[in-house]
Amino acid sequence: MAETYPINVWINEDRFEKLKSAGLGDMPREVLAGMKVLAVPTTDVQRDKVLKLFSMAKYDAATTKSIEQLPKHVKDKIFDLVVARKKIDVMEEFLSKFEQAGDAFWSQQIA
């Protein structure tokens, strides 16, 4: 299986309830003192695209091997897509939608 590079979406109680409703309650893992994180995978191509589209984002190759520093509204949207599609492999659709709509994507409802 090809290596993936996660985007860590932190899960509070509200988000956890939504994940459970989507049948994804067992997806987050506990990382630090009970804090839950949902690792949304990206391929190497998707990772590079994320880093290019969101210049503030960084790939932490040294410690977490994850994409970090994505703004909240970006991760909120990724989370909404996970819940709507009831799966975590959503980055292809996320990137395609953002590339089509640009900043208008942030205010669009996920159909």
Next chain:
Amino acid sequence: MEIGHGGKELKERVIYDKEEAKKKIKGLKEVPVRRQIATEVISIAYGFFSPLEGFMKKADVESTVKNMTLADGTVWTIPIVFDMSDKEIADFGIKVGDTVLLTRNNNPLATFEVEDIFTYDKQEWSQSVYGTTEAKHPGVKRTNEYKDKFLGGKLTLVNPPKFNPPFDAYWHTPLMHRAKFKEKGWKRIVNHQTRNVPHTGHEWLMKHAWMATHAELSMEETEGGKAITGILVNAIIGEKRPGDYVDQAIILSQDALRTYGYFRDDLHMTTFTLWDMRYAGPKEAIHHAIIRTNLGLTHHMFGRDHAGVGTYYHSYAAHRIFDTIPKEKLRITPIFVLEWLFCPHCGEVTCIAFCGHKKEQQQFSGTLIRGILMDGVKPTRLIFRPEIFDIVMDCAEKYGFGSPFVTPEYLEKGTPAFRIDPL
């Protein structure tokens, strides 16, 4: 008389009287300076870098690079210099023996008595101070970006800076620090160097350092509510990079540990020093020790990777460098601390020195904490105090243009720590 680093008298070079200052600067050539130089002028003038009385002359730079001392033998690790290009020197008509007026934002800042104009090999400097000449090292990059000539000589601050809120409440000069410590009755004070907002791992580092510092001193005063050993959180406020915490969040959240009772009011205090981090690892650890000696501290905490960057330094290089300096050369005692982490088996924040559940340990990764805050998800209080989270989020809205971390917008429009008003 207050004694600072190197056993030298701690002297301010500041003119507080406006009329006297106006007379002193009359007719002087005006030379505008950038933010870094302005902050170093301020730090030198108030004695943060004592015994320096001005920007270094060649003999001091050379001795710092080659011997880790000033020319007079005082321990020193990082050159503090004023750079100019040949063209600027020619355009301003500056020569040795001149006194010029340094200005910031078109307002007078300090007089500068030019005693030396020189060049220095930046490669030699970088290799010695940073242990590398790789241009991607931020300290090396800064050194390479210095213009080709350096001017050395004494400074006198003629127009003290005004600090913008919330920094104004936390600004203490070295003499102000010392007066405050006397007022508090602290016999020993340990420094916590930081550029972070605190999680509970940081709290335990401070507790560890307090216990090590207090050591054999009597406990009755502390039990009675008037501690004789204090913790100073002295934050570094300086050049920011995208992704750093915004300065206001650092200062206010550190102080909140006291105001919300996680540290008692009688043993905890927060202030800051203006300094652009050089990420010189062990050499910078010594520089931090020098600054805190001048503030009047007796002890200084050093953790893993102190002032390091990337993989340039061993995790404990900033500890081992103290082995190379005779104790009497530094008037401050280093307190070395180990990593604190969360262990679900122990059910608490603990230290790697104590916890035997190696496979279960969960480290306080800065990256993870940043991710949690970035998502606006309130962490469990075991690792991050709820009041601290609220303050950080409040700072994001109030000062950070919606982010607790430095963004291009914060760099462009954020309120700086200080300003120089008209004289």
